[in-house]
Amino acid sequence: MSKKNDDFFVEKKPWSEVKDQLLGCYLKPYVSKILHTRKPLVYVDCFAGKGKFDDGKQGSPLIALDIIQQGLISSKMTGHLQIAAAFIDLNYADDLRVNLKDYPGVKIVSGAYEDKIGELLKNKGGCNVFLYIDPYGIKALNCSKFDEFANGQFNTIELLLNMNSFGFIREGCRVMGQQFKMDDDNFFDDLVEYDTTKLDTSDNSVEALNQIAGGDYWKSIIEQYLSGKINGYEAEENFSEQYCLRLSQSYTYVLNMPIRIHQNQHPKYRMIHATNHPSGCVLMANNICNRWELLKDIQSGGQLSLFQDDFNNQSIDESTLRERVIDHFTQYGTWTPLTEAEAMFYVKYGAICKSGDIANVLKALEKEGRLAVKRNPAFSEKTQRPTNFMAEGHGHTVSVKWVK
Numbered sequence: 001m002s003k004k005n006d007d008f009f010v011e012k013k014p015w016s017e018v019k020d021q022l023l024g025c026y027l028k029p030y031v032s033k034i035l036h037t038r039k040p041l042v043y044v045d046c047f048a049g050k051g052k053f054d055d056g057k058q059g060s061p062l063i064a065l066d067i068i069q070q071g072l073i074s075s076k077m078t079g080h081l082q083i084a085a086a087f088i089d090l091n092y093a094d095d096l097r098v099n100l101k102d103y104p105g106v107k108i109v110s111g112a113y114e115d116k117i118g119e120l121l122k123n124k125g126g127c128n129v130f131l132y133i134d135p136y137g138i139k140a141l142n143c144s145k146f147d148e149f150a151n152g153q154f155n156t157i158e159l160l161l162n163m164n165s166f167g168f169i170r171e172g173c174r175v176m177g178q179q180f181k182m183d184d185d186n187f188f189d190d191l192v193e194y195d196t197t198k199l200d201t202s203d204n205s206v207e208a209l210n211q212i213a214g215g216d217y218w219k220s221i222i223e224q225y226l227s228g229k230i231n232g233y234e235a236e237e238n239f240s241e242q243y244c245l246r247l248s249q250s251y252t253y254v255l256n257m258p259i260r261i262h263q264n265q266h267p268k269y270r271m272i273h274a275t276n277h278p279s280g281c282v283l284m285a286n287n288i289c290n291r292w293e294l295l296k297d298i299q300s301g302g303q304l305s306l307f308q309d310d311f312n313n314q315s316i317d318e319s320t321l322r323e324r325v326i327d328h329f330t331q332y333g334t335w336t337p338l339t340e341a342e343a344m345f346y347v348k349y350g351a352i353c354k355s356g357d358i359a360n361v362l363k364a365l366e367k368e369g370r371l372a373v374k375r376n377p378a379f380s381e382k383t384q385r386p387t388n389f390m391a392e393g394h395g396h397t398v399s400v401k402w403v404k
């Protein structure tokens with residue numbers, strides 16, 4: 001395989017399809033919501049690829065541009081709506097220029113994300129920024145850069161990140177002079193790897209992993225794996241959890257989405273959504289649930305499954321959901337915005353249900369006198385009756401407080 005991994009773009013593989021579907025499905029509601037802030041949107045695809053696969057399928061740049069264009073057309077907002085889209089790629093800027101030629105005004109940047117992103121985001125203070133980060137491997141993912149983005153300069157900042165967590169574990173083993181071996185010899189077969197990251201046992205390599213992970217917590221995970229205390233899947237899960245925790249030092253709402261290639265399989269990698277805005281987190285969680293069927297059927301004749309059965313195919317039973325909602329909402333002993341509490345629920349449990357399902361449980365708890373709810377407007381303008389909505393947005397706000 002060439003250094004550029006050209007064969008990645010020969011044919012769009014199921015896992016690429018999944019990533020792009022997640023992105024596309026989210027961007028639709030995101031763009032329409034963000035336009036209401038009346039602040040410019042800066043969209044950056046940081047590892048953009050060619051724009052289009054050789055089999056004619058759209059890559060992430062075309063998917064995003066179509067959605068942005070549609071969002072602008074269908075927006076009911078008046079006045080000047082500003083969206084700037086930029087696409088960075090180390091190897092394929094020329095292909096991008098050809099494949100994105102029908103979209104005037106987009107910025108194509110030839111070079112490495114880690115060198116170019118600072119300049120691109122300079123003077124974008126006060127904007128809404130969305131970064132799609134879909135590298136081949138882990139090498140370019142310096143965690144302190146993600147911290148920098150979240151330092152309050154932007155109106156909003158969101159990251160959708162493809163984290164090759166198994167790749168990280170493998171490199172972790174390598175820097176400790178050992179080999180990462182999965183019990184399933186065919187583990188990597190259906191996820192062809194395009195990562196050329198190769199580290200060694202030098203201090204520089206250890207430091208490189210510290211930079212990527214945002215700390216050295218990964219070492220003890222690798223040690224546990226190497227000593228046989230945990231298996232490879234547990235190591236990956238522990239690492240992903242710790243990584244999300246680390247990201248949550250800068251982003252309040254970090255959603256960890258395990259991606260499986262076949263049903264009942266262990267995850268192959270993680271998509272991570274990080275934002276400081278609770279409504280973004282709730283939107284992403286709803287998006288995953290709403291698009292579940294669509295995501296499930298992508299290629300592989302419906303064999304491709306993103307989540308465990310109890311995780312996201314709406315089979316989580318009512319009593320488990322009620323238990324979890326009670327467990328979570330009891331912590332809100334003072335008035336808390338509903339969206340904030342819901343976003344934290346998703347951070348804790350993942351995208352296990354739509355926010356409407358949480359709302360139904362909350363309404364029942366309100367009736368039972370266990371949850372106090374403050375709504376604005378408190379009365380319907382039309383009927384003068386007390387309102388009973390359990391969702392925020394469109395001029396409605398809801399605060400909740402646990403009573404007993």
Ligand SMILES: C[S@@+](CC[C@H](N)C(=O)[O-])C[C@H]1O[C@@H](n2cnc3c(N)ncnc32)[C@H](O)[C@@H]1O
Pocket residue numbers: 004008016020046047048049050051052058059060061088089090091092111112113114134135136140
């Ligand atoms: C997984 S592919 C992206 C696929 C794309 N999201 C899509 O759906 O079409 C990763 C891309 O990152 C590019 N790349 C590799 N290292 C890079 C770096 N340091 N900065 C920017 N781009 C890089 C590669 O040329 C490749 O096109």
